[in-house]
Amino acid sequence: MQLLKxxxxxxxxxxxxxxxxxAQAYHKAGAKVSIITHKAQSLHQCRMQFFNxxxxxxxADVSVSADVQRAINETISRFGKIDIIHNNAGVSSPSKTVCDTTEEEWDKVFNVNVKGIYHTTKFGIEALKASKGNILNSSSLVGNIGQELHAAYTATKGAVNxxxxxxxxxxxxxxxxxNAVAPAGVWTPMLRRWSxxxxxxxxxxxxxxxxxxLGYCPEGDVVADACLFLASDQARFITGCILPVSGGAELGYRKYMGQPLQKVDDQKVKL
Known part of the structure; x- marks a missing residue:
């Protein structure tokens, strides 16, 4: 069954x-997908693998008002409407305490992770009113439980919630x-490089x-499945939900007992 036909x-x-x-899950479910990124190389590589x-x-950069307005208009021009806005773009660096975070670093994280949602909603809301669509935000478990050395990032995810x-x-x-999804650890290219x-x-x-x-750190597909559900009509009576996709990571007390973790490329484990 194509949930987003x-x-x-x-x-x-x-x-x-x-x-x-x-993106793959939405397309497989029958949707047309407008994919936005500010990384030219990443866009090119993705287009080579996933294109029709x-x-x-x-x-486009979600932190830049004019970029988002252009992207919304371009999507409507290409596909005629917008049914779902998924605010997934986000940054996690710097890996610092509040006092060690510069004002420039603080503003960058908030401008992408929070102001990006402001921009997509501001310029996309009329299209969603017309389609009676929905908005999905990518949050994080740390927006509820906190995380050391990620003060700005965790603050933005609390704000997203x-x-x-x-x-x-x-x-x-x-x-x-x-609605929003709140993963814990997820194997992504960035996390693999760090580990x-x-x-x-x-x-x-x-x-x-x-x-x-549940015993394992998942791949991104488990989050995509949850996103597909929330974006589809199967979740038609769900709103205001921050859905943990965490394998129960927020339950109980767990502490890393191995060798000390290291910062690499200004990143720590991103939950």
């Missing part, structure tokens, strides 16, 4: 990791649902497996 998805951050898995008439790529609920109330009268550069990669894999009570 004849739907149009506006997906930010859709060329890598969880976003790429979502129902996929449209746009180079609160914003999701407020938007759900604001737009319910238009038949627009607003391979640790002193003992085997310990890192065990650590990432063990923080999830």
């Amino acid at each position: 004849n739907k149009v998805v506006f997906l930010t951050g859709g060329t890598e990791g969880i976003g790429y898995e979502c 008439d129902d996929i449209h790529y746009i180079l 609160a914003l999701t609920k407020s938007m759900a109330l604001d737009y319910a009268e238009h038949g627009i649902r607003v 391979n550069q640790q002193p003992n990669a085997a310990h890192i894999k065990n650590y990432l497996d063990e923080i999830h009570p």
Whole structure:
């Protein structure tokens, strides 16, 4: 069954990791997908692997108002409408405390992770009113539980959670649902690069497996499946939900007992 047959998805951050898995899941479910990224090389590589008439790529930065307005207009011009806006684009660096984070770094994280949602909603809301569509935000488990050395990132994900609920109330009268997914650890290219550069990669894999009570750190497809459900009519009476896709990582107390973790490329484990 194609859950998104004849739907149009506006997906930010859709060329890598969880976003790429979502793009594939949405397309397989029958949707036309407009994929937005600010990374030219990533866009090119993704287009070489995943391209047909129902996929449209746009180079744009979600933190820039004019870029998002252009991307929304281009999507409507190409596909005629927008049914779903999935705000997946996000950055996690720097790996720092509040006091060690510069003002420029703080603003960058908020401008992408939170203001990006402001931009897509501001310029896409009329299209969603017309289609009675829905909005899906990519949050994180750390928006609820916190994480050391990621003050700015966790702050943005807490903001995303609160914003999701407020938007759900604001737009319910238009038949627009607003939800979010909150993963814990997920194997993405970035996480694999980080883990391979640790002193003992085997310990890192065990650590990432063990923080999830279900026993393993998943691939991005498990998040994509949850996103597909929330974006589809099967979730037609769900709004304001922050759905954990965490394997139970928020349950109980777990602490890494192996060798100390290292920062690599200004990144730590991103949950």
